[in-house]
Amino acid sequence: MALINKIREKSGIAVTVIAISLILFIVGGDLLGPNSMFGGNNNQTVGEIAGKEIDIKDFQSRLDVMRQNYEAQTGRSAGEQEIVALREQAWNQLVIDIAYKEEYEKLGLQVTDDELVDMVQGNHISPAIQQAFGNPTTGAFDKSAVVNYLKNLKTLPLPQQQSWAAFETSLREDRLRQKYENILRQSTYVTKAESEKEYVAQNTKASLRYLYVPFYSIADTTVKVTDSQLEAYLNKHRDEYKGADTRTIQYVSFSVVPAKDDSIALYNEIKTLARGLASAPNDSAYARMNSDIPLPMDMSYANMSDQLKEAVTTFVPGGVYGPYREGDTYFIYKYNGTKKDSLYTARASHILIRPENPSDSAKAAARQRAEGILNQIRGGASFEALAATNSADPGSAQRGGDLGYFQNNGGMVKPFEDAVFSMNGTGLVNRLVESQFGFHLIKVTDAKTNTLYRVATIAKTIAPSQATRDDAYRKADEFANSVKTKAQFDEAVKKDNALVVSTANRIPETATNINAIQNAREVVRWAFNDKTDLNDVSQVFETDEQYIVAVLTGKTDKDKAKVDDFRDELTAKVRSQLKAEQITAKLKGASGDLEAIAKKYGAGALVETAEDISLATGFLSSAGFDPIALGKAFGLKQGQKTGVFTGENGVFIVELTGRTDAPQIADYTPYKTQLVQALESRTSFLLNEAIRDDAKIEDRRAKFF
Template sequence: MALINKIREKSGIAVTVIAVSLILFMVGGDLMGPNSMLGGGNNQVVGEIAGNKIDIKDFQTRVDGFRQNYEAQSGRSLNENELSSLRDQAWNQFVVDIAYKKQFEDLGLSVTDEELYDMVQGNHISPSILQAFSDPTTQRFDKNAVVNYLKNLKTLPIEQQKSWENFEKSLREERTRSKYENLLKLSTYIPKAQAEKEYVAQNTKANLRYLYVPYFSVVDTTIKVTDSQLESYLSAHRKEYKGTDTRSIEYVTFPIQPAKDDSAALYTEIKELARGLATAQNDSAFASMNSDIPLPLNQTLGTMTEQLKEAVKTFVPGGVYGPYREGNTYYIYKYGGTKSDTVSTARASHILIGSDNQSDSAKTAARAKAEGILAQIRAGANFEALAATSSTDQGSAQRGGDVGYFPNNGTMVKPFEEAVFSATATGLIPRLIESQFGFHIIKVTDTKSNTVYRIASIGKTIAPSQATRDEAYRKADEFVNSVKTKEQFDEAVKKNKALVVATANRVPESATNINAIQNGRDIVRWAFKDDSKINSVSQVFETEEQYIVAVLVAKSDAKDVKVDDFRDELTTKVRNEIKAEQITAKLKGATGDLETIAKKYGAGALVESASDISLATGFLTSAGFDPIALGKAFGLKPGQKTGVFTGENGVFVVELISKTEAPKIADFTQYKTQLTQSLEGRMSYLVNEAIRDNAKIEDHRAKFF
């Protein structure tokens, strides 16, 4: 009901000169802007979809409609990130209206009024309606609330009636698209031969030995790669390297950091607040009124900062503590004691090894990899380092696997949550935990606790004074006025030891942030302007925390792929080809068993064994999953040995020791189901990509926003 309630609420010469000035001020942007007629550009096309040009006015009208609905529902104005998200929604709506609807119409797909009624107040309620008309406390859906709302709809303001009309339109579109995707899913067919092939790949087992010389055994610096070699490789593999429009910049920042006077003034203020907090009859209300940052009254260890977590151990009920400084914020706390809660929290880190699909072969491969990593950790390997390099959960991998504190209320998947909350001590859980996402290797870093701390908190952030901001701008302005070229930029940086050059490579035209710089759209738009040439220096850009001066160092063009666009990747590919040639030449003609050949080769050659592996789950100890090596091995007869060949990550000689063929079976239904489910799971993504590719979409929004 929360959404619906919000829909319901919610001298003559002098005068002439001034008037002309005001008019020019108000319309100057339209007359002289980069996309204006007088400014030299009258292109008002924001993009093209399936040959249909999208005019900026039409696009903005749709964005404005989304914004009105959003603000009516939320009761507040949007911030820039939310507005950017609505622009994406508006653009995607144009894609649906033009590219998708043609597909729908060709198939005769539609949603009738009767279907819509059934989705809104019938027997098959749409999830969107369920969410909108559910009690926020009990989460129970009330169909009568829908009926009553619709009965009174015509008495509501026209804006709210329009909002409901748009809401119903989105329900129709959602159902039509669902029909389309389900139709394609139902058309999925896996022939018996493919299912049989999958069965054989999973169940034919082999034992083999192999000689492996990895590319990394040859030092990179010993291999010289020329530009002509890179050009030749790119020319031969051009389809693999899709071009994009990007810009690379270097930049220096002039931080707007509070000065000592700013800090001293705030410190004095917060000491006064500490005295007020100590004597306040309603300490929570006092804290809320005076804090720059909304802070919860009741906290668990999971919601506390590391500094507060340590400090609270020494707190006595009724005491006021602080100020504590974290970054540019001072905190003071009034401690009110503890109580027990029905919900516990704990903290853990994990390494997730996910599978490419839900087939048994993929799961077996993922389990084998996870077991190998778990064994390494139990043998003393660093958990955080392995999380960073091996975990498929990229969000936590960047933090060494840390997922932070979480409650035992279903926030995490059930197997993961149960494993962590059943632990009685911190440390590694000595077994794999399987969930729908894959296999988890878990380290409990803080065991469960249901203690809640009552802390009235005030946080006051040091804000730089205008004098401080002016001084930072003066330095940036002085710098930019002294440089006009990249060479002068570099010389000025060398002279100013306080400046550090940062690099942002291959920034797309749609980017909003540049590295850690938030709201960097102005910099991106400058870099993509036609008159921004390579090695040209920008004006001073301002963000909330710093002034920035940038220099454009490189461009890439989607329609003209160059070696520099992929230099590092191409260099690795060509270098590995050269290494493969050198390793192969050194191994060629060697005779004897694998150990003899390895000994003749010298340092870098490894001889290893692999037991009971299959084509689907073959994992070679040092080489990892190498489909070329596996294919060669399974093509041998027992006792045969391959010649020297190049695999994915090195050069091999493989010897098949024995092979057990998959037993003959008559029913391949299980494997057909696996392959079907895997394909259906990717259907929505594949359909979306196919329709967008077919529509030949050109998105020029970044030139306007």
């Protein structure tokens, strides 16, 4: 009997041991992982917002719901990039729920159920609802479609019901934020004195002569900057140089490049697909099923590649053409003729002349300038050259005014579209076109057309075979196993001329890419791992089409900003200061006119003039926009000359040769409107920054993802 009792006792212990073992087996990853309690990190908070800790499990639950909604709406699984975006969305939602909610409650802001109904199916429909239930053909909103959808909502699958509930929640949150921002926006106020000051800054004109010695006139190599000088500058300007948690790495990459055999295999596959495309009863379905890149069946000439544009004019309906190679992709086309589109496409260039301000006199001056340029073009001057030097649209100016292809669907402002699409053929629009942006001079470079080419396309990209990938990995692995320190890393690179060392400076902890390398999150996580020390060499990491071996070469800490964190910027600042001291010492006490002073100074000193410039937009030829120099100049009386002073990028002596004060006006409303609009346009951004700053947000997501 005693023996039986002993067995029972022992069996109880055995059962307990087995149970504990099973629990450890099941949850071992959670308990023993790098972020676990027993793995050395019992902090399971993904961050903190307004004093509230966010548990990783709560965050993951919210993320899972968003992911389910996304997949229910799109009908496909979320990829890595989508998950990264959803993770960011989940975090921002938490910021709104916690930090913003406090502000809403202080003001008693809310969105009632009746208001939500009005937004969804009432008299004040939300733009999001209008977009979701717009007619796919005409774009027109149909309220009855919303009503019918809601009537049938309970019969829809549960994921769709949950998705709609989440959508309505987002409508409430968006409306709350709009209310809050509108309160702040309505509080924007500009005084008459501020309006008058802006008017004077824009309309007072000055003419200057100035001596300018740019910093670049002294070679950097002749100015030695010491660490003690850098340290002193940093200590004096610490509020300008905020610390950050970053890492710097050097790395070598082993590219997975398709081999010759891979290209031959794909070329043979393309020829087989060409025969299949030629005989397919439904060529568009066949093309979609076999193409690596989805391409439209109907293409406008504007949307074609340059190679296809050149070839398509020789195609015969029913024919199969190709393969054409562009980069690593082969294309084959089956041509089925043309059809007409409801929209026209054209290509044009423009020169934009924008008035300096909304006043009638400024508009008249801009019109006069635009007409002068138009007359030059009529006389044979180059439109492209004049666009590069005169257009107020910097994006197109550097391309000679080219705006590319566009359609008559509202993508351009209406007066511009009307002018382009009223042209038959190409050439200069022989008049000025005025829009809210200013005066446009327009040249149609590709005539309007509504012809669509019906082309079934199969695109196949050369992909490396598994053997090619294995060979690249073998080389990377051999390299990683042969080096354990930075010195060994450098020595191994010297021995292999095929390897190139790249540097990624100051990578933030949340980075997903390194330089041009996509999906490099694992490299970043390694660099920020507490166990990774300076000069440690990594294992092999696989990224998009290459393998990476990295060495950690630098760390910065947000709480300990050091000279090395900002060495290049600090060196440039201190070197400029030392150059300014040299130039000032050489100019100090100089007398005579500016030419005499420049001659005495010697090489590097420039004497230039600036005519009829304003304080708001003044531009100096060699010095560019220099607010210090402009401020000094507009503080002078006519005929006065400043002493030697340091500007943004050099040292000056400025003389005011002429000044025309802005005439008195009775109404400063246009300038008040300008200032108010500028402030209002920044309300959303500034509000978001202020709330986040006040919430003292700590984002630790990078420790988990």
